[in-house]
Amino acid sequence: xxxxxxxVAQAQTKYEPLKEGVDLSEMIFDxxxxxxxxxxxxxxxxxTGIDSTVTCSQDLWDGRTISGMFASxxxxxxxxxxxxxxxxxxxxxxxxxxxxxxxxxDVVLMVAWCRESITNGRLVEWMSMEPFxxxxxxxxxxAAAALQARRYMDKYSVTPEDCARVVVRAHSNARNNPYxxxxxxxxxxxxxxxxELASPIRELDAKPTSDGACAIILAREDxxxxxxxNPIWIKGFxxxxxxxxxxxxxxxxxxxxxxxxxxxxxxxGIKDPAKEISLAEISASYAYxxxxxxxGLGLCGEGEAKELLAKGVTDMGGRLPVxxxxxxxxxxxxxxxxxxxxxxxxLQLSNQAGARQVPGARVAVAHGVDxxxxxxHNVMVLGI
Amino acid sequence: xxxETKPKAPLSIEGAIILPYRYAAGGVMSRFLIAxxxxxxxxxxxxxxxxxxYVPPRETCLHCFGRMDEWVELxxxxxxxxxxxxxxxxxxxxxxxxxxxxLIKLDGADTSLTHLLGEIDLEKIKxxxxxxxxxxxxxxxxxxxxxxxxxxx
Numbered sequence: 001x002x003x004x005x006x007x008v009a010q011a012q013t014k015y016e017p018l019k020e021g022v023d024l025s026e027m028i029f030d031x032x033x034x035x036x037x038x039x040x041x042x043x044x045x046x047x048t049g050i051d052s053t054v055t056c057s058q059d060l061w062d063g064r065t066i067s068g069m070f071a072s073x074x075x076x077x078x079x080x081x082x083x084x085x086x087x088x089x090x091x092x093x094x095x096x097x098x099x100x101x102x103x104x105x106d107v108v109l110m111v112a113w114c115r116e117s118i119t120n121g122r123l124v125e126w127m128s129m130e131p132f133x134x135x136x137x138x139x140x141x142x143a144a145a146a147l148q149a150r151r152y153m154d155k156y157s158v159t160p161e162d163c164a165r166v167v168v169r170a171h172s173n174a175r176n177n178p179y180x181x182x183x184x185x186x187x188x189x190x191x192x193x194x195x196e197l198a199s200p201i202r203e204l205d206a207k208p209t210s211d212g213a214c215a216i217i218l219a220r221e222d223x224x225x226x227x228x229x230n231p232i233w234i235k236g237f238x239x240x241x242x243x244x245x246x247x248x249x250x251x252x253x254x255x256x257x258x259x260x261x262x263x264x265x266x267x268x269g270i271k272d273p274a275k276e277i278s279l280a281e282i283s284a285s286y287a288y289x290x291x292x293x294x295x296g297l298g299l300c301g302e303g304e305a306k307e308l309l310a311k312g313v314t315d316m317g318g319r320l321p322v323x324x325x326x327x328x329x330x331x332x333x334x335x336x337x338x339x340x341x342x343x344x345x346x347l348q349l350s351n352q353a354g355a356r357q358v359p360g361a362r363v364a365v366a367h368g369v370d371x372x373x374x375x376x377h378n379v380m381v382l383g384i
Numbered sequence: 385x386x387x388e389t390k391p392k393a394p395l396s397i398e399g400a401i402i403l404p405y406r407y408a409a410g411g412v413m414s415r416f417l418i419a420x421x422x423x424x425x426x427x428x429x430x431x432x433x434x435x436x437x438y439v440p441p442r443e444t445c446l447h448c449f450g451r452m453d454e455w456v457e458l459x460x461x462x463x464x465x466x467x468x469x470x471x472x473x474x475x476x477x478x479x480x481x482x483x484x485x486x487l488i489k490l491d492g493a494d495t496s497l498t499h500l501l502g503e504i505d506l507e508k509i510k511x512x513x514x515x516x517x518x519x520x521x522x523x524x525x526x527x528x529x530x531x532x533x534x535x536x537x
Contacts, residue, residue, distance in 0.1 A: 021394035146468030247496035
């Protein structure tokens with residue numbers, strides 16, 4: 001990218017299985033207020049503050065259509081511009097970045113929210129399926145993921161123990177993250193003994209129901225430098241869709257992620273991601289996906305993520321920590337999970353990650369995903 | 385008057401989104417479903433440029449974006465590429481849990497069809513096993529005109 005866009009602030013709620021006594025607007029207001037206070041920026045129309053808002057939410061999860069509409073007041077869009085991305089937060093952050101690169105705006109607020117607790121998430125997922133085959137069969141993302149998990153695990157000899165280790169690490173990392181939902185001290189045995197949902201996926205392999213919101217502020221280079229002494233730069237972005245019907249793809253692979261990552265690395269000038277990237281924040285709703293997506297991001301070869309995990313390479317203190325935040329396996333809502341990956345990359349690169357800080361982090365990759373078996377992948381490279 | 389905005393027991397209300405839809409199947413999906421209903425036949429569609437047979441059929445090839453119109457009649461039997469035993473229940477499930485979904489590569493097809501397995505011990509499903517369709521007695525031009533796939537003899 002010729003022009004530079006920086007991230008200058010982030011805020012997150014604590015993620016909880018059920019945010020009782022708080023409505024969606026209050027949750028959104030909470031994080032928007034925080035990033036405004038951190039930056040001292042106001043919502044303005046004269047180019048002196050925040051110029052526009054990008055919201056990130058999904059209608060059926062919010063239980064109303066055009067679900068950016070109800071939040072205009074708390075998202076800073078009262079008598080002001082707002083665009084909604086009905087996808088994951090990496091995509092929404094990239095959209096905000098493009099608003100700036102296009103010259104339309106200089107400073108953009110991105111805010112993502114979801115309260116998974118208000119409905120039956122499996123039915124929301126079911127509603128996203130095509131109606132003639134998969135919806136007639138009652139397919140949701142968990143069952144679809146289970147079909148993919150078996151293909152991936154069979155092809156690369158990945159065991160349930162390997163997947164359980166991903167969960168144990170996620171919870172261990174999340175204990176250092178004050179936003180994390182419910183980090184537990186788990187053993188591989190605990191994961192393997194948890195209730196089977198859809199074989200080979202067990203309850204602890206799967207992301208729990210979660211409520212929360214996340215906001216970030218993006219700014220053009222000159223303004224970013226005025227707002228904060230350590231802005232983090234968006235270096236590259238890639239996006240790629242795969243076939244809608246899982247049976248049209250080789251589910252053992254994530255070709256769309258490989259392509260999205262390639263675009264992002266090319267833009268960022270990264271030639272060897274395994275060597276040049278300091279840490280990865282990966283959106284995974286099921287444990288096998290964290291391994292599969294580590295490979296899809298080019299951080300190792302196909303089928304090699306379990307080896308990196310076993311050798312501690314992707315642990316905290318390893319050469320390439322994956323999900324220092326704990327990731328979505330400990331609880332981030334859909335749509336918000338991508339935003340959290342970007343926010344966590346920002347915290348790491350600006351040396352504000354506290355007990356989960358990766359020392360000397362210079363380049364991070366943030367990954368977002370949507371759809372059954374990872375139909376859409378978004379990859380953002382961030383750097384100091 | 386108290387300045388406290390949060391009451392001790394905040395309220396919530398029940399709601400539901402109930403909307404009727406009529407999804408148009410289009411020419412290609414209609415022909416596929418009618419063949420299931422009227423002649424218990426599974427049709428695929430072939431892209432002559434990419435030499436790919438798609439099931440379920442659709443009009444456009446994923447790979448070359450070309451229009452497909454070469455219909456292929458398949459035997460209906462196939463091989464289990466992956467499966468899962470589902471232990472939770474949803475009101476939209478056509479079978480009571482526990483039951484099995486499978487990705488089935490039909491003989492002569494290049495894509496896999498997602499469907500149900502039946503007449504099978506859920507503990508004995510294997511990737512690579514041969515399966516055949518069991519048709520419903522009362523067929524309605526639906527993918528569920530195949531009730532499920534069972535192990536082939």
